[in-house]
Amino acid sequence: MEFREKLLKFKFHIVFAFIFSLLTVALVTYSPGFFTVLSYFWPLFLSTTLFLATVYFFARHSDFPASSTIPGEGSGLKVAAEGLLDYVVGGQHEETLFEGFTKLD
Template structure:
């Protein structure tokens, strides 16, 4: 009498496990085979692999990081494009002063 009572205690767990297993088996049975999926998507997979190889190669042969003088030239261009160079220049100077005071500490 003890076993049926314990089984009734876990009836929802058992039913959910049976439902989950049966749904997984049904999906496996109805799903297309793995090789069929690979055959269908092989152009996409090859082009993605070639793109990743190109990104890796270009990353390896790209020029080194820009120097500080290049960054200042780019800041001037960005200030001009933004249209408010006076406000931006004041903000840049304030940030530079904060960085210098931080470095001095």
């Protein structure tokens, strides 16, 4: 009787281990192979690799300005990146664009 009480004490652990092992076996048995996934996604992998190689090439071989035109703001690349991030996040609104057009007069 002692064994049955100990077994009932761990019944949730046993059920969880059984379900986990069934899911693992089903996943290994019914999942597609590595080459099947690779053959389906090879254009995406290739285009991403070429894009990252192009970014790396231009980052290594481009001459970025050493300082910005704004005094005390650090490097020109940092200022340009912050301006781009502000624009993407929404920091620059239509008023900024409107002010740029009114300065043309």
